[in-house]
Amino acid sequence: MVGAGARVIVVMPDGQELRAFLYERRRTSARWEYRVGVTVWGTGSGSRPEPVEHSVWLGADHVRPLEGGDYSRVPTQPASPPAAFAGGQQAWTVQQLPHRPGHPGATLIHVIGCQPGATPLDLDQTLEALKQPRAVTCRECNAASSLP
Incomplete structure (x- = not known):
């Protein structure tokens, strides 16, 4: 290389x-x-x-x-800071990663735009999703830096 x-x-x-x-x-x-x-x-x-x-x-x-x-x-x-959606607030999306042999399912939080076509979530919905077991923020779009 x-x-x-x-x-x-x-x-x-x-x-x-x-x-x-x-x-x-x-x-x-x-x-x-x-x-x-x-x-x-x-x-x-x-x-x-x-x-x-x-x-x-x-x-x-x-x-x-x-x-x-x-x-x-x-x-x-990294991706640009999260885009705004209705009301001018920042938005995120949630991706459900399915269970497969040897790997439990997980929840991945993205900045809006990282996973095109996903439904936007507001801050309260996003923080609630992060409370779920095996929920993490996406490293590719640096979602953690956009959350309070």
Whole structure:
């Protein structure tokens, strides 16, 4: 591995898959975006082909980890502060993680926008959800920092 980051597969518009390096990721209000570097052929000195890296931000639908890939060392920009919903108050969402063999179910609290399409909760509803067993805040959107 080269520095902090991870090897990934980039899916091109024609379906072709290329190996790339994931340098960083960020959460926008609508989706995850990934800055990847893809090595391609370019024109070097004397018009000779040489490898050059092209770096670009891509949506999650165009990037996937190599098998066994780990994003834990990838620099991650947290989501923006929670958006407001009706009444101008901050909002959060709750995700129920199902029980599976060897892993009990859990409740995950997100800043609104981290899980698109989820129903917003107000502060009282969010704090009540956090009182449930195995309830935690999402590390990706840094939901804990948005709560009093």
